[in-house]
Amino acid sequence: MSKKKDPSQRQGHSAIKKHDDTGDDTGLDLTPLDAKNLPDHCPDTNPDNITPHKKIRRARVKTVGKKDSHSLYKKQEKIYPKRVNGFFRSVKWALLTIMLLVYYITPWIRWDRGEGFPDQAILLDFMHNRFYFFAIEIWPQEIYYITGILVLSALGLFLVTSVGGRIWCGYACPQTIWTDLFVYVERFFEGDRNARMKLDKGKWTFNKFNRKLGKHITWLFIGLITGGAWVLYFVDAPTLFKQITTLTAPFSAYIWIISLTISTYVMAGFAREQVCTYMCPWPRLQSVMMDDDTFNIMYKDDRGEPRAPHKKGESWDGRGDCIQCRQCVVVCPMGIDIRDGLQLECIGCALCSDACDDVMEQIGRPKGLISYDTLANFESRKLGKQEKTKIIRTRTVIYSLLICLISSGLIYSLLNRSELSFNVIRDRNPLFVTLSSGDIRNGYKIKILNKSSEDHQYIINISGIDNMGIKVIGLKTKTENNMPLVMIKREEVRTLKIYLSAPIKDIKEHSTDIKFTVKQLNGAALDTENSSFKAPSS
C-alpha cells in the first residue's frame, strides 16, 4: 500500500488556493460505506488523503471524457457510476417508472370500435394500412397527420431544449431510461461502484460467476420484454402474446423480438455512454437551439473556485466552496467532470447536482454549487448585476407559435375530417372516343372510400357540360333523378369505371373542366374532385 500523500495535503493550508484537479489515477473512490471493500493497492486508503469532513471522502477518479483526452478514436473506458440520492434522482426514478409502465401497458389497453374492428386502443396496423389511436383512425391517405405529429414532436423537443437544455437526454430518452434500469440491476447483483470495481479486478470465483450470470440473465430478460412489448404495438396484443407463448406467432415477430432483445442488451448494458457520445446526432444538433438564457446543469465556478480540500473548522475566506471531493464525478454516468464546463458528453441528468448538494449539506455550505443555471446569469454575477430568468425569448416564442399553429391545424382537421373521400383518374389512352352518334366519350376510374363505421349509399354527380350522359360499368342502382347510386360497406374502398358522353354541339373547348361530386344518401358526407373532358380540336 502506498504511503505517499496527496500533494495538496502535504502543502496544508497553503494549498487551499491551489487548483488541484489532476483527475488522474486508479479510478477508485472512497466512501465510508464501501471503504472496507477497497482493493489493497488503492492509494486512497491512506487516511491522510481523505478530506477530513465527516462522511465525505475524497474520490480519486478518472474523468473519461476529459476535454484534453478527445481524439478521433478512443477505446471505451468502463464507467462505474456511484449510487446517489437526491431530488433529481427521485424525479428520474419517478419518470422512469411512469414511462416504462406506459410502454409496457399501452398495448393492453382496449378500445371498443364495434364488431369486426380491432379493439386495441393504440395499434399500428401496417397489415391493413391503418393506425388506430383511441377514437382516431388514420388512413394511408391521411399520412399528413403522422407528419404533423412528428413535426410537433420535433418542435416540442426544440422548445424544451431551448428552455432547459438536455432535459430530454437526461430524463426521458429511452437510452437513458434503459441504461438507468440496467445500472440498477448491475448494482443489485454486484454492489455499488467500489464493489463492482473490486469484482471486475478480482479473479473469477464461483461468487463472481454467479453475480455476473444473474446480472446478464436479468438484462436479457429486460431486453426480451422490451422487444416483446414493441411488437405488440403492431398486432392485436392478446392474440400475438398467445401465439408467441405457444410458438405459433409469425416468423417476423420472433425476428423483431430477438433483434430488439439484443439491441437493448447491447445498448443499455455495454454501449451506454458511447451511444450518447458517438452514435446519437442530437448532442451535436442541440447547440443551435440553445443560447445564453438556456438553463443547463452547470458548476458555478464563480462560487466554487478556487477549489481545494477543506478541513472541518477551517475558514472559508479567500477560497471557493468546492472541496475537491469529486463526488460529482463518481456519480456521473458519462464519467465526466462537470467542473470542466459545458460538454458534449453531458446528458444533463443532474446527478452531479444531487451529489454536490449532499456534500454542501454536510459541510454546511449552501446547496446549488452545481445546479440549473444560464450563461447569462454567470455573466450577470461577474458584473455584479441582478440574475434574470428569461424564458420568453424570440426562439421560444417562435417554437411555441409554430406548435400552437400546427396543433390547431391538426385538431381542426381532425374535428372536420370527412368520413368519405374519393379520387378520379382520367383515361389517358385513348383521350376520347367519337361514337357512331357523333357524341364524344371519355373514360374515368373513380375510387370511393367509406371511412365510417357503417355501410352507406353514395350518389355520383358530374357537372360542367350540358346534356352529359353517365354510365357506370356494373352499376344498376340509380336515384329517382337517374343519378348513379353506389353502396359501399364500412371501411371499404370501391373502384368504379365511368364513361361520360356529351353531344359535340355542347362541347366548347378541346379540354373542358368538369366536377365530380360524391354525396352520401341521407347523410352529410360530401366530397368533390375536379377533372377534365377532352374532345377533338375544332
Ligand code: SF4
Ligand atoms: S463540485 Fe461539489 S461534488 Fe464536485 S468536487 Fe466540488 S464539492 Fe465535491
Ligand code: SF4
Ligand atoms: S456532468 Fe452531471 S449532468 Fe452531466 S452527465 Fe454527468 S452527472 Fe449528468
